[in-house]
Amino acid sequence: MLLEKERSLIVDYGKRLLASGLTVGTGGNLSVCDRTTGYVAISPSGLDYESTQPEDVVVVDRGGVVVDGSRRPSSELAMHLGLYEKRPDVCAVVHTHSVFATTLACLECSLPAVHYLIGFAGHEVKCAPYATFGTQELADSACSIIGDAKAVLLAHHGLLAAGADMAEAFMVAEQVEYCAELYWRARAIGKPAVIADREMDTIIDKFGDYGRP
């Protein structure tokens, strides 16, 4: 089976998406890019995570053509492929509709650095302008606004998180959700203060040493 290891990762982390509460039902999607072949293993469209098997995971080439698997790839395929095209450092992508990140996205509001853990994603998590789900327009919006960060909010939709591998992309999605909840709580009782850019540089440097899972 093509990309067997990557397909198993999609199955394992799909179950973790559910267990962690980052998604419900068939919401969200995940992919891993094999930089050697250029092939991408992506979760199938509309199949629940609990019953997904490695052979259900779809393998596509960089143009989105299915090279292995009998199911349809996730409807957000263009967003995953767009990010792999734009960012050679990214080899895994996690897309969720997690509640607190999406709450900010509903306000078309970026997530500022109110807690140091946002450093796993970057200096802040910007919010990409709205576009219809599953469109090239959404892919372009997300890929242009993410810049060199590892996460971007999608207005009125959810969150896109990226990493050098699946463990990192998933961790980024978890940390952004945690920081989004803190920001929501802080805003409920006051005006949150934001960590200075220079201090965020220091934090991100330190994460480089030990922050990786």
Ligand SMILES: [Zn+2]
């Ligand atoms: Zn979505």
